[in-house]
Amino acid sequence: MITNIGLMLLLPLAAVILMPWVSRLHRRAADVLAALAGLGLVGLCLRFIPLRGETLTLRVLNTQFSVDGLSLLFLVVVNVVAFFCILYSIDYMNHYDGRGKFYALLLLMVLGLNGVLLVRDLFSLYVYLEIVSIASYVLVAFGLKWDGIESALKYLLLSVVATGLILVGLGIMYLNLGTLEFAELKLLLAAGSGPNTVFLLAAALFIAGFGLKAAIMPFHAWLPDAHPSAPAPISAMLSGVVIKVAGVYALTRLFFDIYPSPARVLNVFLILGVASMIGGALIAYFQSDIKRMFAYSSISQIGYILIGLGLGNPLGLIGALFHVLNHALFKSLLFLNSGALQYRTHTRDMNEMGGLEHRMRVTGITSIFGTLSIAGVPPFNGFWSKLFIILGALAAKQYVVAVLAIFLSVFTLGYFLLMQRRVFFGKLNLKWQDLKEVPLTMSLAMIFLAAQCLLVGIFFNEVLRYLVEPAAAILLGGK
Amino acid sequence: MDMQTTVLLVIGVPLLGSLLIPLLGWFKLPKVTGYVCVALIGAAHVLSWTLLGPALGGITTHWSKPLYEWASFSLTFDALAAFMAFTASLIATLIAIYSLGYIEHGEDEPEYYFVVTLFLGAMMGLVFSSNLLFLYLFWEISALACWRLIGYFREPDYIWKADKAFLVTFGGAVFMLLGFALVFAQYGTFELAELRGQEIGPVALLLILLGVFSKSATVPLHTWLPDAGVAPSTITSLLHAAILVKIGLYGFARMFANGMVIPPAWETGILIAALVSAFVSACAALRETNIKRMLAYSTVSQIGYTFLGLAAFTHFGYIGALLYIMAHGLAKGGLFLCAGIIEHGTHTKDMTKMGGLIQKMPITAFCYIVCALSIAGIPPMAGFFSKYFVISGLVEGGHTYIAGLAILTAVVTLLYMLKSFHVIFMGAPRGESHHEGSPVMVGVVAVLAVLTVIVGALMHLPFELARVADGERLVQVFTFLWR
Numbered sequence: 034m035i036t037n038i039g040l041m042l043l044l045p046l047a048a049v050i051l052m053p054w055v056s057r058l059h060r061r062a063a064d065v066l067a068a069l070a071g072l073g074l075v076g077l078c079l080r081f082i083p084l085r086g087e088t089l090t091l092r093v094l095n096t097q098f099s100v101d102g103l104s105l106l107f108l109v110v111v112n113v114v115a116f117f118c119i120l121y122s123i124d125y126m127n128h129y130d131g132r133g134k135f136y137a138l139l140l141l142m143v144l145g146l147n148g149v150l151l152v153r154d155l156f157s158l159y160v161y162l163e164i165v166s167i168a169s170y171v172l173v174a175f176g177l178k179w180d181g182i183e184s185a186l187k188y189l190l191l192s193v194v195a196t197g198l199i200l201v202g203l204g205i206m207y208l209n210l211g212t213l214e215f216a217e218l219k220l221l222l223a224a225g226s227g228p229n230t231v232f233l234l235a236a237a238l239f240i241a242g243f244g245l246k247a248a249i250m251p252f253h254a255w256l257p258d259a260h261p262s263a264p265a266p267i268s269a270m271l272s273g274v275v276i277k278v279a280g281v282y283a284l285t286r287l288f289f290d291i292y293p294s295p296a297r298v299l300n301v302f303l304i305l306g307v308a309s310m311i312g313g314a315l316i317a318y319f320q321s322d323i324k325r326m327f328a329y330s331s332i333s334q335i336g337y338i339l340i341g342l343g344l345g346n347p348l349g350l351i352g353a354l355f356h357v358l359n360h361a362l363f364k365s366l367l368f369l370n371s372g373a374l375q376y377r378t379h380t381r382d383m384n385e386m387g388g389l390e391h392r393m394r395v396t397g398i399t400s401i402f403g404t405l406s407i408a409g410v411p412p413f414n415g416f417w418s419k420l421f422i423i424l425g426a427l428a429a430k431q432y433v434v435a436v437l438a439i440f441l442s443v444f445t446l447g448y449f450l451l452m453q454r455r456v457f458f459g460k461l462n463l464k465w466q467d468l469k470e471v472p473l474t475m476s477l478a479m480i481f482l483a484a485q486c487l488l489v490g491i492f493f494n495e496v497l498r499y500l501v502e503p504a505a506a507i508l509l510g511g512k
Numbered sequence: 513m514d515m516q517t518t519v520l521l522v523i524g525v526p527l528l529g530s531l532l533i534p535l536l537g538w539f540k541l542p543k544v545t546g547y548v549c550v551a552l553i554g555a556a557h558v559l560s561w562t563l564l565g566p567a568l569g570g571i572t573t574h575w576s577k578p579l580y581e582w583a584s585f586s587l588t589f590d591a592l593a594a595f596m597a598f599t600a601s602l603i604a605t606l607i608a609i610y611s612l613g614y615i616e617h618g619e620d621e622p623e624y625y626f627v628v629t630l631f632l633g634a635m636m637g638l639v640f641s642s643n644l645l646f647l648y649l650f651w652e653i654s655a656l657a658c659w660r661l662i663g664y665f666r667e668p669d670y671i672w673k674a675d676k677a678f679l680v681t682f683g684g685a686v687f688m689l690l691g692f693a694l695v696f697a698q699y700g701t702f703e704l705a706e707l708r709g710q711e712i713g714p715v716a717l718l719l720i721l722l723g724v725f726s727k728s729a730t731v732p733l734h735t736w737l738p739d740a741g742v743a744p745s746t747i748t749s750l751l752h753a754a755i756l757v758k759i760g761l762y763g764f765a766r767m768f769a770n771g772m773v774i775p776p777a778w779e780t781g782i783l784i785a786a787l788v789s790a791f792v793s794a795c796a797a798l799r800e801t802n803i804k805r806m807l808a809y810s811t812v813s814q815i816g817y818t819f820l821g822l823a824a825f826t827h828f829g830y831i832g833a834l835l836y837i838m839a840h841g842l843a844k845g846g847l848f849l850c851a852g853i854i855e856h857g858t859h860t861k862d863m864t865k866m867g868g869l870i871q872k873m874p875i876t877a878f879c880y881i882v883c884a885l886s887i888a889g890i891p892p893m894a895g896f897f898s899k900y901f902v903i904s905g906l907v908e909g910g911h912t913y914i915a916g917l918a919i920l921t922a923v924v925t926l927l928y929m930l931k932s933f934h935v936i937f938m939g940a941p942r943g944e945s946h947h948e949g950s951p952v953m954v955g956v957v958a959v960l961a962v963l964t965v966i967v968g969a970l971m972h973l974p975f976e977l978a979r980v981a982d983g984e985r986l987v988q989v990f991t992f993l994w995r
Contacts (some may be wrong), residue, residue, distance in 0.1 A: 384677075388666070391619060410682065411649040412657060420645075423690065425696045439690050443683040450675040458663060459671050495577040 056133025071116035086503025102503030118261035121478035158226035182257035195245035247280020260491035265372020303343030310336025352421025388461030408446035527633025530982030537622025549625035557601035567594035588642035591981035603754035613952035686722020728760025741804035745852025753845030790816025821902035830904025840892035846960035853949035879961035
């Protein structure tokens with residue numbers, strides 16, 4: 034079991050290294066290798082589930098890698114979504130050159146994400162985060178179109194600011210505490226009253242830095258450019274997974290596990306969360322580019338997650354972590370839907386589409402699943418996580434937040450119905466008379482993700498028991 | 513078969529069986545889907561017959577499957593649930609049969625039958641649920657079903673109206689969920705059985721009422737319902753008579769008449785809201801010239817009437833409200849299906865362009881007037897008894913003025929019903945192409961009209977069931993006090 038931890042990193046690494054050779058063997062060989070690697074990773078991380086939150090540690094060359102409940106939840110999210118993105122890419126990448134390079138970068142990104150989740154000291158976390166970022170910059174610009182290159186540059190510049198802030202934060206911590214290992218930090222911070230001020234200073238830098246990575250509202254400017262211009266499976270990875278691991282995971286690890294935060298830090302989360310939830314949704318409403326709309330709605334949903342964290346009570350935290358999982362599923366589904374639309378219509382402008390459900394049944398129906406999940410309509414998965422967050426808000430007596438969260442979920446349904454009306458539901462735009470459904474693997478990826486949205490909603494109790502509650506137990510460890 | 517299996521089958525057959533229909537569509541068998549839909553809904557109805565006996569015997573049972581700390585899937589069987597399941601599935605079966613003649617074969621046919629079956633499945637789930645969360649869950653499944661169905665014809669304007677219906681009912685319902693969450697914050701449970709006899713706060717009450725009133729299209733949250741008239745007539749009939757707007761009423765009955773307690777000061781407020789809704793929309797119906805909008809306003813008015821019965825919190829009021837759900841369902845279902853035949857025959861919904869249709873559509877005209885008189889509360893039709901009990905329930909509760917105004921509303925109802933009959937069927941015929949509907953359609957309408965009279969004649973049977981349901985209320989309140 035412990036060697037599996039190493040394999041979570043070595044398997045993608047091996048695939049990345051082999052990819053240039055394998056992709057020369059046969060046109061499809063790269064697809065097979067990437068899909069096998071993705072499937073292998075899913076299998077590996079599912080093997081950890083029976084642990085139910087027990088911590089496993091692997092120590093290599095003085096670096097510690099371990100899996101606990103919190104890492105496991107995120108590992109499952111990352112690898113499951115990554116596998117479906119790879120599956121989807123098999124047909125989707127027909128539009129692009131260089132599929133070997135694409136898969137290598139995608140798997141490098143997965144490697145970085147798994148690394149972030151497995152390491153147990155802040156500096157290694159920072160290093161793996163950079164691996165993710167470098168892979169992402171290139172992937173955003175992968176289409177070699179101007180908008181992609183421009184937004185990759187924007188993403189790069191803002192990320193450099195973020196990593197700069199994080200690095201300064203790390204410096205302050207190291208200077209004052211002499212270590213960056215989680216376990217030691219935890220002891221040191223719990224022991225004295227002195228280091229608290231140090232931590233708070235670093236905390237401000239971390240919130241800004243990881244907040245930039247998570248695209249929380251005042252730090253969000255890069256996301257609506259970067260996510261839409263990437264190839265669809267990459268948009269799905271970025272919006273579904275990367276912002277959560279790079280932002281939310283790091284924040285939860287720092288502010289709940291390592292140092293159970295005082296109320297004023299939590300209030301910062303709450304305020305940023307409300308701002309993102311409202312701001313993202315309002316801007317999303319006015320978009321006519323389908324992927325930009327989804328990108329802004331990601332900001333809004335990250336807001337929900339932050340609100341759950343900021344509430345700080347068990348219901349809110351379970352809700353936030355459950356929403357991480359749910360948002361990864363439905364947002365990657367929606368981005369894959371938008372990719373399917375772009376694959377056939379070569380446009381992202383919703384006003385040019387219309388009535389496409391009659392030509393693209395699978396895309397149409399799965400997008401309804403995504404719409405209902407994101408709006409929190411039962412029995413889909415988004416309902417349960419939002420319910421937890423709202424119950425948490427009431428338990429914390431944050432009535433205004435509860436009302437806003439409820440109101441925004443109606444608003445979310447409103448702009449997603451607008452999307453449905455423009456794109457799928459309605460009379461067929463005659464321009465698309467001869468359109469066909471997307472090829473098999475793209476359809477399969479969408480169907481599987483849609484099915485998961487429904488199944489997680491129906492078997493929410495099992496998901497909570499095996500994945501979310503062990504993770505929440507880590508966050509609540511200090512209380 | 514034991515009771516639990518029967519109840520689970522009544523829910524499961526339409527809810528899970530509906531998934532069969534898209535598969536048939538996938539295998540290029542769209543023409544079979546209609547029959548499968550009728551078979552599934554009909555099976556649920558036949559099963560609900562077997563529940564009537566135990567219900568009349570006063571048996572109540574409760575099953576619960578814990579899923580999470582505070583979320584358990586609980587089902588309750590009692591006379592109220594049996595009554596509602598029977599009524600809804602009866603009308604839905606008839607409407608499904610009518611659909612066979614009404615819905616044209618086409619690309620969207622499997623979707624239509626799938627969503628209709630799912631719709632009834634959600635209703636059955638809601639009827640037997642006694643956990644607030646699952647009540648909400650089924651409530652929303654019905655909302656999303658009605659979203660697809662209202663937009664069935666896919667005109668841009670229709671889709672907008674479908675979205676509006678979805679947004680209003682979803683919006684109301686999530687605020688209701690917030691109300692449930694407040695109740696949870698106060699009492700720590702979502703189980704109605706455990707909340708029985710507990711008084712809830714005014715904020716929670718208002719939020720829950722927002723959901724109930726938006727679903728049951730009560731003024732001022734009613735505007736989506738007349739707009740929903742753009743749906744196929746079968747669907748409007750289903751929305752008005754069997755399922756959708758009845759959900760709010762049933763939810764109110766389940767939550768308050770037989771469960772949580774409303775702060776006493778608010779009871780009169782609900783009565784006044786219901787009365788205003790009943791009267792204002794009756795006046796709107798008088799002015800309306802589009803036949804389906806006119807009938808929709810009439811529904812809003814009748815729903816207000818049913819709320820009057822429920823919110824009176826008296827024996828006769830409660831019995832009257834339950835009978836009202838049945839009588840109104842039969843009659844309004846019949847009226848909308850008549851409207852469907854008329855629309856098929858004349859290709860218009862504008863009543864001022866009709867006239868003299870009685871010559872071409874004698875059976876439809878006869879059924880229309882029977883159902884219209886039942887709505888207006890003329891004896892011996894079923895509608896008379898329900899209206900009578902509601903009004904005497906109001907008097908029993910000491911709300912004499914409200915009862916008087918309710919009678920005034922009944923007069924307005926008679927006025928617009930007769931006016932519409934006159935405009936549509938009497939006078940000189942216009943146009944040539946008018947024809948009677950297909951045998952299936954006319955047959956179903958006739959069955960509904962006959963049922964309206966029969967239920968009126970055999971009023972003691974549903975009355976007995978409603979009385980048992982009312983009795984349950986007393987017994988359980990008593991056991992609570994005794995404990």
